[in-house]
Amino acid sequence: MLFKTVRDLVELAEKENKKISHIMIEQEMLVTKKSREEIIAQMDKNLQIMENAVQKGLSGVTSHSGLTGGDAVLLQKYIEKGNHLSGDLLLQAVSMAVATNEVNAAMGMICATPTAGSAGVVPGTLFAVKNKFHPSRQEMIEFLFTAGAFGYVVANNSFISGAAGGCQAEVGSASGMASAAIVEMAGGTPRQSAHAMAITLKNMLGLVCDPVAGLVEVPCIKRNAMGAANAIVAADMALAGIESKIPCDEVIEAMFRVGKMMPSSLRETAQGGLAVTPTALKIQKEIHAGGEK
Amino acid sequence: MKFRSVFDIIGPIMIGPSSSHTAGALRIGKVARNLFGRRPKWAHIHLYGSFAETYKGHGTDVAIVGGLLNFDTFDDRLIRSFEIAKEEGLDYAFFIEQGIPDHPNTAKIVVGDELGELEVVGISVGGGKIEIAEINGFKLKLTGDNPAIVILNNDRFGCIANVANILAKHEINIGHMEVSRKEKGKLALMVLELDENINNEIMDEIHALPNILQVARIVE
Numbered sequence: 001m002l003f004k005t006v007r008d009l010v011e012l013a014e015k016e017n018k019k020i021s022h023i024m025i026e027q028e029m030l031v032t033k034k035s036r037e038e039i040i041a042q043m044d045k046n047l048q049i050m051e052n053a054v055q056k057g058l059s060g061v062t063s064h065s066g067l068t069g070g071d072a073v074l075l076q077k078y079i080e081k082g083n084h085l086s087g088d089l090l091l092q093a094v095s096m097a098v099a100t101n102e103v104n105a106a107m108g109m110i111c112a113t114p115t116a117g118s119a120g121v122v123p124g125t126l127f128a129v130k131n132k133f134h135p136s137r138q139e140m141i142e143f144l145f146t147a148g149a150f151g152y153v154v155a156n157n158s159f160i161s162g163a164a165g166g167c168q169a170e171v172g173s174a175s176g177m178a179s180a181a182i183v184e185m186a187g188g189t190p191r192q193s194a195h196a197m198a199i200t201l202k203n204m205l206g207l208v209c210d211p212v213a214g215l216v217e218v219p220c221i222k223r224n225a226m227g228a229a230n231a232i233v234a235a236d237m238a239l240a241g242i243e244s245k246i247p248c249d250e251v252i253e254a255m256f257r258v259g260k261m262m263p264s265s266l267r268e269t270a271q272g273g274l275a276v277t278p279t280a281l282k283i284q285k286e287i288h289a290g291g292e293k
Numbered sequence: 294m295k296f297r298s299v300f301d302i303i304g305p306i307m308i309g310p311s312s313s314h315t316a317g318a319l320r321i322g323k324v325a326r327n328l329f330g331r332r333p334k335w336a337h338i339h340l341y342g343s344f345a346e347t348y349k350g351h352g353t354d355v356a357i358v359g360g361l362l363n364f365d366t367f368d369d370r371l372i373r374s375f376e377i378a379k380e381e382g383l384d385y386a387f388f389i390e391q392g393i394p395d396h397p398n399t400a401k402i403v404v405g406d407e408l409g410e411l412e413v414v415g416i417s418v419g420g421g422k423i424e425i426a427e428i429n430g431f432k433l434k435l436t437g438d439n440p441a442i443v444i445l446n447n448d449r450f451g452c453i454a455n456v457a458n459i460l461a462k463h464e465i466n467i468g469h470m471e472v473s474r475k476e477k478g479k480l481a482l483m484v485l486e487l488d489e490n491i492n493n494e495i496m497d498e499i500h501a502l503p504n505i506l507q508v509a510r511i512v513e
Contacts, residue, residue, distance in 0.1 A: 004294070027299075028299050028300075032297075042300060043299075043303065046303055103309065104310050107372055108309060109367055109369065110309055111303065111307075112303075112304060112305055112420055112421055113303055114301075114302045114419075115311070115312040115313065116309050116310055116311050116312040116315065117310070117311055117312070119309075119312075145303075147302075147303065151302035151303070152296060152301075155295070155296040155302060155419070155420065156296050161398075161417075163313055163417075164396075164419055177302075214347030215350035216310035216311050217310070264342075269343050269346040269397070270346055270350075
């Protein structure tokens with residue numbers, strides 16, 4: 001094992017003067033005994049699935065419950081009008097994150113990053129920054145390895161599922177992973193990637209998992225939207241030279257402790273938070289009645 | 294390190310909507326199918342914790358049946374798995390349990406046909422990754438940190454040595470091993486934690502040994 005913590009990862013990258021994505025690929029070769037080519041080909045396939053999902057979402061989909069869908073299209077039309085308040089890149093990321101999660105909710109094919117419920121953030125931000133940096137296919141694949149390296153640390157030291165640690169563990173982890181990868185693609189240092197991840201995750205701490213009617217739709221899709229926005233802003237902050245006072249590994253540990261304190265009602269059981277609001281309960285009743293006809 | 298590969302994090306490719314409640318659930322069903330070694334005629338599926346609370350919205354039920362039909366997480370027939378199960382003669386029933394499990398996403402699957410039955414308890418730990426906690430009432434003490442395979446065999450002399458010989462020939466180290474049987478001379482099982490994943494050729498080689506009934510990966 002080459003690294004277990006973000007600190008190991010950054011120190012290794014600095015010592016060997018390598019990108020974090022390259023260290024992740026080397027570790028994968030070590031663990032799986034597969035060749036570099038095989039590993040890169042597998043990630044290329046994941047990237048292809050992500051592209052397909054975004055395209056499908058941008059053409060407009062609706063979930064089986066009828067609860068969600070079409071918001072990615074609304075955002076695209078709004079961006080085209082040109083009167084938007086936040087920047088193009090930010091809104092494109094949000095729109096493509098939403099597109100992916102709308103496809104997921106419609107039982108379409110996606111690539112979990114790190115989970116299905118949080119599958120929008122990493123591809124949404126990747127395809128948005130792609131328009132700015134015009135990366136090669138190889139560099140886009142590296143983006144996913146960098147995101148994966150940070151997710152790998154979170155998964156092994158904390159958790160990545162809503163049932164175990166709340167939404168902070170899902171969309172929180174996804175956002176942190178994305179911000180670290182954006183920094184690398186933008187030419188930032190491994191240390192800046194770690195700060196971006198820390199800044200992002202700090203702003204997601206405590207986020208509960210409270211899916212309306214138990215569906216991965218409300219509020220999951222909009223949380224992916226904000227997760228993407230959070231990742232881009234945190235990446236900009238880190239690239240500006242802002243540092244997280246609390247080191248990334250300690251933020252991950254804090255996330256773990258917060259998740260451990262969360263009651264089961266706020267961990268994907270649909271028994272707390274937004275899931276038990278009057279409107280949510282009404283939706284739940286309608287869906288279950290509809291499902292049994 | 295429970296999550297060993299970057300593709301546990303960036304992946305799997307799957308039909309939505311939930312990696313733990315859809316893809317993970319499917320994988321538990323698939324382990325039950327692979328251990329059983331053939332398409333079962335019937336399946337009793339018990340759901341616990343968050344699986345019990347939210348299975349409908351996540352398609353957990355559809356996914357487990359899909360796994361029992363040997364579908365992959367990215368197989369788009371998944372959505373129609375109830376229909377396909379009926380066509381193929383797999384009779385399934387769900388039981389929503391009130392008991393509080395050790396892990397929120399737990400499923401117990403009992404499959405069978407006229408020749409026998411098999412029980413598997415699986416846990417979906419997040420991101421589509423699963424752990425198998427019990428097989429035929431035998432609690433597995435796996436750390437989840439290393440790849441693991443399970444072998445079902447007739448309880449006869451030499452089975453364990455034969456398996457160990459094949460692993461030795463391929464220079465694969467066994468980190469931990471457990472053996473169990475229900476009754477002397479009947480069905481037995483071996484669980485082996487290995488230092489590395491083994492490929493399909495080695496799996497087939499083990500399967501071809503005398504008295505070996507099934508070989509399946511339970512931790513990758």
